[in-house]
Amino acid sequence: MKFSCEKNELAAAVTTASRAAAAKSAVPSLEGLLFEAGADLTVSGYDLKTGIRSTIKADVTEPGSVVINARLIGDIIRKLPDDIVYMSVNEKFGINIRCAMSEFNLTGLSAEEYPELPYVDYQNSVYMTEKDMKAMIGETNFAVSDNEARPIHTGALFEVENDILTVVAVDGFRLALRRERVAKTEVEKISFVVPGTALSEVERIAEDSDELIKITLGSKHVMFSIGATTLISRRLEGEFLNYRNSIPQSSKYSIEADRRDLISTIERVSLIINDKFKSPVRCCFTENLLKVSTATTLGRANDECPVSGDGEGLEIGFNNRYILEALRAAPADSVRLQLSTGVAPCVIVPTDGSRSFLYMILPVRLRANEG
Numbered sequence: 001m002k003f004s005c006e007k008n009e010l011a012a013a014v015t016t017a018s019r020a021a022a023a024k025s026a027v028p029s030l031e032g033l034l035f036e037a038g039a040d041l042t043v044s045g046y047d048l049k050t051g052i053r054s055t056i057k058a059d060v061t062e063p064g065s066v067v068i069n070a071r072l073i074g075d076i077i078r079k080l081p082d083d084i085v086y087m088s089v090n091e092k093f094g095i096n097i098r099c100a101m102s103e104f105n106l107t108g109l110s111a112e113e114y115p116e117l118p119y120v121d122y123q124n125s126v127y128m129t130e131k132d133m134k135a136m137i138g139e140t141n142f143a144v145s146d147n148e149a150r151p152i153h154t155g156a157l158f159e160v161e162n163d164i165l166t167v168v169a170v171d172g173f174r175l176a177l178r179r180e181r182v183a184k185t186e187v188e189k190i191s192f193v194v195p196g197t198a199l200s201e202v203e204r205i206a207e208d209s210d211e212l213i214k215i216t217l218g219s220k221h222v223m224f225s226i227g228a229t230t231l232i233s234r235r236l237e238g239e240f241l242n243y244r245n246s247i248p249q250s251s252k253y254s255i256e257a258d259r260r261d262l263i264s265t266i267e268r269v270s271l272i273i274n275d276k277f278k279s280p281v282r283c284c285f286t287e288n289l290l291k292v293s294t295a296t297t298l299g300r301a302n303d304e305c306p307v308s309g310d311g312e313g314l315e316i317g318f319n320n321r322y323i324l325e326a327l328r329a330a331p332a333d334s335v336r337l338q339l340s341t342g343v344a345p346c347v348i349v350p351t352d353g354s355r356s357f358l359y360m361i362l363p364v365r366l367r368a369n370e371g
Contacts, residue, residue, distance in 0.1 A: 001066060007083055010077055014033065019045065020046055020050045020201065021071075028109065037065070050234075066109070080097075093110060095107065119218075135180075140167050141156060147171070147172070154196055162188070177357060193235060201231055217235075221235060247358065250340075254337075254338055254339075255307050256307065256351050257337065261305050266327070279296045284313065285310075314342065316339065316363045317366040318346070327348070330348060336348070
């Protein structure tokens, strides 16, 4: 194998594919990247759960393939000068890399030892702009569960119906939901669950552009085609939470507030909360005013935030991280908090009446001496 290419393009491909390489594995090839030189150069990483393949332009004089340790080749390529990289591989998988005055000689593995990335048996496709997909993942993935006891909830639910894509994540304490119109779809109605770890990689790869991502659904896998990069992930199987039945359909109180003001108020009160000194934030909703307080062994904190609406003195407690993550993710300048009692979920929606996002947070029971 012999090829040459731009260093920056090769570095980008290696960095992207490395995200799917196994950090540690009993199978050495899984800790590596598969380099395949043909018409172009393809770099692939695969940890048996998620595979990423990135293709770049290269001047290939001898086609071939080799597996190189992902961490090592990543470090080398990043440190090379900005110039043309020349790589050659002999029949014993000895690798020579040259760039300007730099030269490395490494030992690779046979491509035959590398597992084949899953084949996605095409069933349906959905198209979204990169910026919409990136935003939807970033604004929901924080609520994906890390509890392996319920594997289905370690992913996010994708539902397509009437040209609308809905993404839902739940972890037993909160729910995050985002909706956007698809750019194009080949199916009227479909649903599937994608692992949160794979979605994190899609978010990193996607850019804030109007270019389209193609989401191809197979019977056991889902494939995201993003420019010259392809990510393949297994689908999660099981019964996802019936989120529609979990969201309260009515509320007693409707409070509107500036999202940034709410975040700033809760962040200030949260300064005396940490992993060692935990305590819920106590929220008291009065007429056009939210009073926020907490108390830990470090001390007490109180703050106030102007709001619109009257909660008639309703007191409700929240895990500070859960409510802050929801507010930070909400794609709107102002939000509406829908509340009923101190033990009922709080629902956060847009004030404009659209259905573009919804966040639900379960409250924490307050004790008399808290806040």
